[in-house]
Amino acid sequence: MKNKALKSLLLASCLISSAGLAHAADVTLNVESWRNDDLAIWQTKIIPAFEAKNPGIKITFSPTAPTEYNASLNAKLDAGSAGDIITCRPFDASLDLFNKKHLVDLTALPGMENFSPVAKAAWSTDDSKSTFCVPMASVIHGFIYNKDAFDKLGIKIPTTTDEFYAALDKIKADGTYIPLAMGTKDLWEAATMGYQNIGPNYWKGEEGRDALMAGKQKLTDADWVEPYKQLAKWKPYLGDGFEAQTYSDSQNLFTLGRAAIYPAGSWEIALFTSQAQFKMGAFPPPVQKAGDTCYISDHPDIGVGLNTKSAHPEEAKKFLSWVASSEFADIYANSLPGFFSLNSTPVKMSDPLAQEFVSWRGKCKSTVRSTYQILSRGTPNLENETWVESANVINGTDTPDAAAKKLQTGLDSWFKPAK
Structure with a gap:
């Protein structure tokens, strides 16, 4: 009986330890953003879609009021407490973060080939040699x-x-x-x-x-x-x-x-x-x-980058590569009609007015x-x-x-x- 009890205890201990290891293996990535109006879309569409294909990586979307975002983000970055994923405003504000070494160079990130030079311009250095945010959407x-x-x-x-x-x-x-x-x-x-x-x-x-x-x-x-x-x-x-x-x-x-x-x-x-x-x-x-x-x-409106101080850079890069995919493009563009994917793969819009706007890309040249x-x-x-x-x-x-x-x-x- 003692041996049986000991075996049961050891089995239970192993199961608890295994559960603990499985739990410890889960990585949580925190996303900083000013788009607080996007919260429901992230919670109900974007995050479930990513997590379903990437077990072990959890996403937390933590928006700040738009008027407070720049100051709040800069303070967090300086303190080393900012999230793993940084939502990027276009052009100089994000370039400044890159120059201060707050954002990782993503030029070689798998998926970046899905964007044209014009699409990447808002999140690239002046000489276009480095791109530091994945383009998400334009207007x-x-x-x-x-x-x-x-x-x-x-x-x-x-x-x-x-x-x-x-x-x-x-x-x-x-x-x-x-x-x-x-x-x-x-x-x-x-x-x-x-x-x-x-x-x-x-x-x-x-x-x-x-x-x-x-x-x-x-x-x-x-x-x-x-x-x-x-x-x-x-x-x-x-x-x-x-x-x-x-x-x-x-x-x-x-x-x-x-x-x-x-x-x-x-x-x-x-x-x-x-x-x-x-x-x-x-x-x-x-x-x-x-x-x-x-x-x-x-005109490019929003992108996402990787905090250089992220504790989980490889998992974060997996997420960013997914943001660069046509799957993400379809989810985001159809959830927010009027904010169009910058991905080179065309997205069929369910909103007819949005589809009319985006169709012009096929017959006109784009600029910012x-x-x-x-x-x-x-x-x-x-x-x-x-x-x-x-x-x-x-x-x-x-x-x-x-x-x-x-x-x-x-x-x-x-x-x-x-x-």
Whole structure:
């Protein structure tokens, strides 16, 4: 009996020890992020999908309020208490973290081959030799329109600037709708949904942006001034008092059915779909003439990197390689319509408006906002100055040429292109 009891005790001890070893083998990776609106998607879709294929690796998603994220993350990184996975803002904020050796070089990470140089630009060094975050999603610019209004007025989707203004004239003449829902009070709206939306068709996307950073083009060149000349033409088509109209005012004008066209970012899709009581469609920025190559602002918004002080770098790399996969791309893009995968493998969107936006990648060349890489590191800040001048041009307080001259003079005061 004693031997039996001893054997039972030893067996139980072994089982307990084995359970303890199995438990100890589980690794938990903590994800830092500012996207607190994503919490449910991570908990119900992203984390279960990854953990099902990677037993022994657990993921904890720990978001911080967007306005507090940068300061909180920097404090944690300096203290050595940040999570394993760092959600990366685009361009300079994340580049600064890499330069401070807070982020691991992921250039050779399996899965990085799934992204184009443009997709990786927001999380790469200036010379493009090192990439330090896996691209997750971008937002695309264009125009969202009220289909019911277009049908009522017999307007076809405009593809050229002449067709665009003909449509605006028809909407204005009818008087039922404000042709364009955009204001200038918040400044950034005029630049982001105005200048950066239509501009790539004039400066030829990456070609012009690269030339500007290399000092081979200036903001006073015709290709950079012309978008401002177009914005100046928008003024008669905006609502009364547009100078005092905020971003949220513009959103409300459109979703309430009072405006026919909304110069948009794709991040509006989920909100507009939930609020608008009419059918919507979207079209890319019209080209100057039929047959021209079209360009879209396909702007990187979010990526993920690896904390250099992570206690579990190999497990973290497994997760990051999965984020670089088409499986993750499909889950994320369809959970957040309007935030599009940067993966080279196309994702079929379940939301028709989101699918329309993302389809433009197949016929237009993608670029990023011209002011975001390198050109806004000094004072005056080109991004912020572009906000001001875009609003001034639409308001009529600056001519397109005067606005361009102010921007170039400011840039010249601190930016010296590498020779």
